[in-house]
Amino acid sequence: MAPVIGYWRPRGLLHPIRMLLVHTGVDFEDKVYPETSRDEWLKDKESLGLPMPNLPYYIDGDCKLTQSLAIIRYLARKHGLAGTNEEELIRTDLVECQVQDLRLALIKLGYHEYSEEAREKYLKETLANHLKLLSGYLGDHPWVAGNKMTYVDFLLHDTLDWHLFLDPTCLDGYQNLKDFLARFESQPNIKAFMESEKFLKWPIFGPMSKWGYDDAGSKLRFPD
Template sequence: MLKDQGKEWEDIAVSGQEWPAVKQSCLFGQLPKLEDGNLILYQTNAIRRHLARKLGVYGQNERDAALIDMMDDSLVDLLGKYMKLIYQEYDTGKEKYLQELPENLRRYEKILSGNKGGFLVGSQISFADYLLLSLLLYHQVLCPSCLDSFPTLRSYLDRMCARPNLQTYLQSDAYKSKPINANGKQ
């Protein structure tokens, strides 16, 4: 979202050795942490919504914002299923996960097919679109053929990845060198 919107930021990685000391300083004992001037935020989704408001990618009105929240919450649910697979059930649950994946993707195929604006809500990109993009990229690594039956999702992914700032970022060494998941499973 930040790269696509032309914003720069400093991403500070914390090593395993540094983590115990850093954890003590974190409000909830976890990362990520965003420092935006004198505002310090923890919690991924609070950070994402703050940045979305600041960057103007939270809809054009309250109705859009409510629909974007709904889309984002559904995507956070899918992300939770993905994370559970990757970190808890990879060896025992991958086959079942992949069997259920088409039903999960079908929902977004239908949503995007029904919205002539080209995004999840309306005709402007929202912070929920960035989460859908990430999930589609993750799932393409997990199962390269996962979008074969979803032409609208495939087109959406291609359009998103072709956005100039995103294209540059996705082709950068900084992006390519970052592991998808901390445990190396994909």
């Protein structure tokens, strides 16, 4: 039986995991819980045999995982998308943590603080600082680890893509990050998936988010 990934409908924390599976060509099933009600998820929550029940989850026979980073690290080891030497491991660990800080910053802005003023401040201070660091560290390398694509590229891609919804011009001045996005999106399975009807561009966050559900902030990159 194909592995199952379970999550709410929005991209949220699941997206990099789904894209990694797509890239590897593994068959998988999406179990989508409607984000408008917790009932369906609560029915499954204690009955799936997850040691730490949460969303997203990944179930493949006896392998039952939650925690988005634990899932993607597991899949990276399984599919040859983890660092393989100390230099690659240091680079991927460092960027994974930096990207996680940036993801959490946008989650905080989106869910708790969103206003036009907060957005402006976030773009000028928080995001500008992170992009400078990430762009500088990536340098001329094609991938975060150096020459090898790893799971952290999926996290970085997703996080940069989130921010293009917040400000479609935010990567202007960071040509290596733009090239990185293009490189990632031109991987054959990823490209085909992104062009298919299965690919969900939006929404990124759930309906409790202030960003995306009540004003024009949601419509910056993909107006529909």
